[in-house]
Amino acid sequence: MNLTVTMIAQAITFxxxxxxxxxxxxxxxxKAIESRQKEIADGLAAAERGKQELQQAAKRTEExxxxxxQRATELLTQADKRAAEIVEEAKxxxxxxxxxxxxxxxxxxxxxxxxxxxxxxxxVATLAVAGxxxxxxxxxxxxxxxxxxxxxxxxx
Amino acid sequence: xxxxxxLTSTQYIGHHLTNRTVSLADGxxxxxxxxxxxxxxMLGVIGFGFLWWVVRGATAGVPNKRxxxxxxxxxxxxxxxxxxxxxxxxxxxxxxxxVFVWVLLxxxxxxxxxxxxxxxxxxxxHQHVWKPVPTSDVNTTFALALSVWGLMLFYNVKVKGxxxxxxxxxxxxxxxxxxxxxxxxxxxLVEYISKPLSHALRLYxxxxxxxxxxxxxxxxxxxxxxxxxxxGVLALGWAIFHILIVGLQAYIFMMLTIVYMSMxxxxx
Numbered sequence: 001m002n003l004t005v006t007m008i009a010q011a012i013t014f015x016x017x018x019x020x021x022x023x024x025x026x027x028x029x030x031k032a033i034e035s036r037q038k039e040i041a042d043g044l045a046a047a048e049r050g051k052q053e054l055q056q057a058a059k060r061t062e063e064x065x066x067x068x069x070q071r072a073t074e075l076l077t078q079a080d081k082r083a084a085e086i087v088e089e090a091k092x093x094x095x096x097x098x099x100x101x102x103x104x105x106x107x108x109x110x111x112x113x114x115x116x117x118x119x120x121x122x123x124v125a126t127l128a129v130a131g132x133x134x135x136x137x138x139x140x141x142x143x144x145x146x147x148x149x150x151x152x153x154x155x156x
Numbered sequence: 157x158x159x160x161x162x163l164t165s166t167q168y169i170g171h172h173l174t175n176r177t178v179s180l181a182d183g184x185x186x187x188x189x190x191x192x193x194x195x196x197x198m199l200g201v202i203g204f205g206f207l208w209w210v211v212r213g214a215t216a217g218v219p220n221k222r223x224x225x226x227x228x229x230x231x232x233x234x235x236x237x238x239x240x241x242x243x244x245x246x247x248x249x250x251x252x253x254x255v256f257v258w259v260l261l262x263x264x265x266x267x268x269x270x271x272x273x274x275x276x277x278x279x280x281x282h283q284h285v286w287k288p289v290p291t292s293d294v295n296t297t298f299a300l301a302l303s304v305w306g307l308m309l310f311y312n313v314k315v316k317g318x319x320x321x322x323x324x325x326x327x328x329x330x331x332x333x334x335x336x337x338x339x340x341x342x343x344x345l346v347e348y349i350s351k352p353l354s355h356a357l358r359l360y361x362x363x364x365x366x367x368x369x370x371x372x373x374x375x376x377x378x379x380x381x382x383x384x385x386x387x388g389v390l391a392l393g394w395a396i397f398h399i400l401i402v403g404l405q406a407y408i409f410m411m412l413t414i415v416y417m418s419m420x421x422x423x424x
Contacts (some may be wrong), residue, residue, distance in 0.1 A: 003298060005180060006188050008299070010192065010300070011299040014258070015303065017200045018250065021207075025207045025208050026250040032215060033216075033217075033230070036216045072328070084417050
């Protein structure tokens with residue numbers, strides 16, 4: 001075992017291999033590994049983001065549902081109220097209308113009564129005059145007692 | 157190797173632990189262990205070629221099994237670096253990966269039974285001697301350890317500056333008292349010398365010793381039926397245990413590399 005020029009040859013070979021390794025072997029694979037690591041990290045981050053977004057979306061859905069439910073309840077309440085109002089209004093209108101009709105009917109009846117009275121009065125007067133005429137045919141001069149007759153007629 | 161009659165155990169072991177050398181110039185220093193260099197380079201090309209092939213088709217989407225395996229390896233290495241080294245990992249992580257993969261593959265050559273490997277090198281490559289495990293050659297481990305050591309010195313100066321590093325050499329670990337400076341320097345000197353020594357020799361020793369134990373078992377296996385049986389069973393046991401050593405030594409070598417680089421980047 002003696003150290004010879006072999007050592008120098010081996011050292012040169014060693015440096016050639018170091019250079020080759022450093023230049024051609026190490027960088028491409030490390031680059032590939034690092035880019036894969038980055039890809040995986042990105043993927044995990046994206047998944048995390050997606051999960052968060054899903055959670056947010058679920059939360060928003062919940063909120064929207066709640067709001068819609070509230071709105072529906074509100075609408076129902078309003079509709080109920082409105083219906084009650086309409087019914088109430090209709091009732092009022094109908095009552096008014098009925099009262100009006102009743103009032104009209106009453107007025108008409110009064111009218112009828114009045115006109116019937118008038119007619120009756122006129123007829124009674126005529127009858128009375130006719131009766132009186134028959135009685136007084138001979139003794140009462142229609143012309144002379146016209147004023148009297150008219151006064152009687154008016155009193156009836 | 158039927159051609160070799162009357163092989164002694166010393167010859168057998170010596171034969172398998174001898175490097176195929178080429179002399180580049182005069183002097184013992186200029187002998188190149190061509191088997192070490194070529195096997196190591198081939199293993200590196202196979203290992204890093206495989207990684208490159210997988211990485212070229214890498215997708216950021218769903219990875220296939222091949223890519224997942226490589227990503228596991230990268231993640232393991234990068235995780236170790238991340239735990240120790242705080243700063244820009246663009247050099248240290250590839251460095252640690254290179255060390256781990258290469259040392260692991262070189263150590264793993266130990267699993268090939270030496271005589272099987274010799275069959276290939278003898279009859280296909282026509283090489284009589286060929287040591288198949290590059291990390292059982294001290295040149296390889298020292299080449300790696302000293303390269304890391306050099307990088308460590310370089311980054312010490314680069315990160316802390318000459319002044320900062322010199323200050324650290326003289327003022328740590330005992331404090332900046334003028335009387336303590338020689339002691340500090342001595343301490344650091346020992347540390348800087350022992351770092352590459354322990355780094356290189358730990359790996360070398362483990363793999364070399366593992367190989368010798370294999371060879372002893374193979375020798376026993378050559379002594380008849382009972383020897384074959386027991387030698388084979390023990391070699392299987394040793395091989396299974398050796399899986400741990402091969403992986404562990406590659407891991408330790410990588411960890412020390414990371415630690416040394418981390419120490420170079422951290423100022424006290």
